[in-house]
Amino acid sequence: MILNIPLAWLQLSRQTSRFLVALAGIAFIAVLMFMQIGFQDALYVSATKLHNNLQGDLFLISAQYKSLTSNQSFSRWRLYQALGFEGVESVSPLYMQFAKLKNRINGLKFPMYVIGIDPVKSVFTMSDVQEKLKLLQIPNMVLFDRASRPEFGAIAKEFEQGKSVKVEIFGYLAFVGYKVQVGGLFSLGPSFGVDGNLIVSTSTFLAIFPDRPVQNIDIGIIKLKPDANPQKVLANLSAKLPKDVKVVTRQEFIKMEKDYWTLRTPIGFMFYLMVFMAFFVGVVVIYQILYSNISSHLAEYATLKAMGFKDKYLLIVVFQQALILGTLGYIPGFAISICLYDIAKNMTQLPVAMNIQKAILVLISAILMCLVSGFLSTNKLRNLDPADIF
Template sequence: MIINISLAWLQLARQKARFLVASTGIAFIAVLMFVQVGFQDALYTSATQLHNNLKGDLFIISTQYQSLTFNQSFPRRYLYQILGCEGIESVSPLYMQFAKLKNLINGIKFPIYVLGFEPERAILKLPIIQQNQSLLQLPKIVLFDSKSRSQFGPITQEFEQGKTVIIEIFNYTSSIGYKVKVGGLFSLGPSFGVDGNLIVSTSTFFQIFQGRSAKNVDIGLINLKPNANTQKVLAILSAQLPKDVIVLTRQDFINLEKNYWTNRAPIGFVFQLMVIMVFVVGVVVVYQILYSNIASHLAEYATLKAMGFKNKYLLIMVFQQALILAFFGYIPGFAISIGLYDVAGDFTNLPISMSLDKAGIVLFFVILMCLASGLISTKKLRNVDPADFF
């Protein structure tokens, strides 16, 4: 049986105002979906930016590790114990901790994430850091993340204007600040747990955090020789190292971070819950639209039944209307969301942007939402009796 889709289209387009309102409602639901999916993706992308930019083939972390925003260190000596292991070319320690940075204008102190490493060893892939790495060998010189949020003051602007920028950093356990000079900028970006970043040498790091010991490392970076078998080295290290640390590949390290934000952090649960709620609300909204359309054309459907058309024909026509509404709502929702992503990215400095993956996911859910609504709304249509009208 061939179904003429033009009949479904004509029935929707006959009442232009209602069709416009229906499309607008679905567009609004699509925008809400795009916002939720966009921020959820930004959560994972921003949380793993450092992981993606670390120069290493394998990574050692404490078994107590939860995420980058928690301090969980292990003895530095473990790194030197594995230097003689087959396939390992070099190891590097990375120290991380939150400090407070004093705003240049209003004097308010805001949390900032401090990364400390030995400046003679390049541990970050960012080219600008490698260019300015020699500056870190000078005392009291730091690199500031130009994508840090605005609460830290006009540090980036003043540096780019050629001014000497002196900032004051405070350890959480001390009221005495430590003044350093901004020697360069880099671009990493904030996340949901971090508002800004500083890169310092290990000597400067331990001047800021005088309670920290160089004997305890937060992340150990392992660089392998060119022809080394990654899985073989991973197995050897896992067997040799004490049970209070684990060795991970980059992808496993990234997955561990994502798992924390998905399953253990409240924000991950909230995003998943909101996506489900938006979908359910969308089903209800589209159901009301389709049900209202069916109710207003019930006599026409009864006439078609009296003419011999089966329920299958009428139900398929309703599903066709659901698909038409899905696409006419999705297209403006997609266009609006591109603009919202730009605004949100500029305001939050989070990596939120449109992609084929997001466009495909939301399109799938919009179509599924409309088809589910169509299925629910056809109950009245299946039960319609032409004898009630004639």
């Protein structure tokens, strides 16, 4: 087995240019897989960032709920009903709706996600929101997401320079904008469905959206008493509250959002399709490389077979070549992907980042591609008859 490794390596490296082209092809496939998996992971992380930053144990949502970016309101009286159940310590309503924020430089309007909260009690775990919560008690004062996409203008930069920043927000059916003052910044970031975020008080939210009924909320946040059993309270609420709402845990809430983007939107399907296509193309590319290498060394393989070497020996050589190609091609693909991740993160403001899970997943995929290609390319060796060559 030890002697097989030099033979596999020598056959690959004999023609340096062909070997380098083969590694470049495999590196390209690795980059494709990294980018697809990276953007898919960014989709899920960005779409559920708000869920992970809400301060609650259980969440009350409409029975028609699909995702955060789809308005499915319900009566806030359902939330107050939940407050009367054993084990519930407090409840908080959350209002959410898209508006359009006017860029003060070019006058263009871009979609902005507006989140209305009670300014007395924070519903976020983000420290930069908790520290500035009292500012929202001032009428028409808002917190602006510094990680929003750049089309909204240099709002965060101007605020950090100490300038007074006022912006104009338009409800989707409004022809006249509502002017608010930026009182502070926070960091949440955009997603595939949201370009930027504003946090406002409930009263400011209702002033921005005057047609929005005050009794209609989008999410109810339920905080339990320290000694309460979450599953018992969940079962009790689910059984006794009207069926126009449902109660979920944070994990269920996050799963619903992921399932929406995976199963109900084209983008989720496209990510899975592109990963599969990259894997398929990788198998074809590596197969062509190995098959070409076998064909160019067919006489040597036939000689070895005539000398008494078994098919198993020859097949191991080919599989080792496949593993060498996959491993060496993965390394530059990994390095290039790290650079591309940084570029994509800066350009899109999405959480595109490398981690150990992605690195291992693509490495395993690259090795699996090579093994599949190696198996397919050895058919010619298995049927090789030295008498036909000589």
